[in-house]
Amino acid sequence: MTQRKTRVAVVFGGRSSEHEVSCQSAKSVLPHLDPDRFEVVPVGITPQGQWALGMDPNALEAGAGNLPTLRNRTDVVAIEPGQALKDVDVVFPLLHGAWGEDGTIQGLLELGGLPYVGPGVFASAAAMDKIFAKKILQAEGLPVGRFVALDRAATTLTLDEREHLGLPVFVKPSRAGSSVGISKISDWADLDAAIFEARQHDPKVIIEAAVPNVREIECAVLEFPDGHVEASLPAELRPVAEGVEWYDFNAKYVDDSYEADIPAKLDDDITAKLREMAVTAFRALDCQGLSRVDFFLTEDDELIINELNTMPGFTPISMYPKAWEATGIDFGTLLTTLIETAIARGAGLR
Numbered sequence: 001m002t003q004r005k006t007r008v009a010v011v012f013g014g015r016s017s018e019h020e021v022s023c024q025s026a027k028s029v030l031p032h033l034d035p036d037r038f039e040v041v042p043v044g045i046t047p048q049g050q051w052a053l054g055m056d057p058n059a060l061e062a063g064a065g066n067l068p069t070l071r072n073r074t075d076v077v078a079i080e081p082g083q084a085l086k087d088v089d090v091v092f093p094l095l096h097g098a099w100g101e102d103g104t105i106q107g108l109l110e111l112g113g114l115p116y117v118g119p120g121v122f123a124s125a126a127a128m129d130k131i132f133a134k135k136i137l138q139a140e141g142l143p144v145g146r147f148v149a150l151d152r153a154a155t156t157l158t159l160d161e162r163e164h165l166g167l168p169v170f171v172k173p174s175r176a177g178s179s180v181g182i183s184k185i186s187d188w189a190d191l192d193a194a195i196f197e198a199r200q201h202d203p204k205v206i207i208e209a210a211v212p213n214v215r216e217i218e219c220a221v222l223e224f225p226d227g228h229v230e231a232s233l234p235a236e237l238r239p240v241a242e243g244v245e246w247y248d249f250n251a252k253y254v255d256d257s258y259e260a261d262i263p264a265k266l267d268d269d270i271t272a273k274l275r276e277m278a279v280t281a282f283r284a285l286d287c288q289g290l291s292r293v294d295f296f297l298t299e300d301d302e303l304i305i306n307e308l309n310t311m312p313g314f315t316p317i318s319m320y321p322k323a324w325e326a327t328g329i330d331f332g333t334l335l336t337t338l339i340e341t342a343i344a345r346g347a348g349l350r
């Protein structure tokens with residue numbers, strides 16, 4: 001007798017500014033899911049929030065940045081989420097950013113009693129919100145950079161806050177990703193415009209002191225079906241083009257201004273410390289399943305945690321799968337592990 005395959009809904013697209021990145025993630029995940037074990041149900045969410053079956057991520061038109069998109073589809077037959085997820089065993093919410101990576105779809109799946117890949121409602125929401133994530137990491141004694149949370153009502157920084165931060169600063173939407181809405185400014189005269197830009201994406205804004213000559217190191221954390229958690233070898237993102245200042249949207253997905261060292265070239269003691277800190281941060285935010293923990297390494301070899309991504313990119317160039325590959329877990333095995341961990345965890349409070 002052959003066992004029925006596990007039916008996995010891969011939910012992709014979504015309403016956030018990272019819609020296209022999510023479509024690209026789905027495009028690279030689908031062919032790597034073990035066809036002997038899994039029956040895949042692709043579930044697309046349009047930028048307008050319509051759910052639809054029958055959208056093949058590998059047959060999507062290219063949109064912004066030459067990434068696949070559901071943006072201009074006129075053939076979408078919208079259905080209810082419950083209908084789209086009917087009869088599935090487990091859900092892979094491959095959504096990045098708001099309305100996906102932030103606890104919202106996780107809440108829907110909890111209500112429906114469906115197991116899903118990745119952290120639960122609280123961890124997803126906390127990690128998505130750079131302000132809350134930093135507060136929790138700080139409370140756990142983990143190092144974060146200097147920052148000011150700009151209240152929804154506040155329009156600018158006070159003189160004291162400016163002094164505390166110093167220039168340059170990064171002005172960011174608290175809940176976004178893929179570098180959208182972020183500005184680096186070196187003159188306070190540009191602050192209001194930068195806040196305005198960040199608020200196009202989120203009324204909550206965070207302003208951070210820029211770390212000079214920063215090295216950017218990312219570490220992939222994975223939970224196994226038996227509950228143990230491991231950190232991958234760290235990977236470094238290094239600017240290689242002239243005049244590149246930071247890892248913006250173009251550097252991430254469009255041009256070749258950054259290269260990756262996988263694994264990162266670091267002293268063994270820093271590597272060990274970083275991997276341990278990644279797991280501590282994962283637990284501090286009550287993550288489950290997976291997270292990519294992004295660090296800054298300062299000129300003085302100090303580690304700072306920049307952020308956690310609870311549903312990091314899964315594109316062919318994405319660091320999460322690449323870091324695991326370098327640590328000895330290939331893409332297919334990684335996806336199987338994520339799904340099996342989700343099933344082992346099951347639904348409900350845990």
Ligand SMILES: Nc1ncnc2c1ncn2[C@@H]1O[C@H](COP(=O)(O)OP(=O)(O)O)[C@@H](O)[C@H]1O
Pocket residue numbers: 145170172176177178179180182208209210211212214216245246247248294306307
């Ligand atoms: N405090 C900082 N100091 C130096 N560089 C920073 C700082 N904050 C952000 N950056 C740069 O901006 C990029 C995007 O910021 P990040 O907080 O990771 O936002 P996102 O969630 O969009 O990835 C980082 O990868 C880094 O290149």
Ligand SMILES: [Mg+2]
Pocket residue numbers: 178294307
């Ligand atoms: Mg980032």
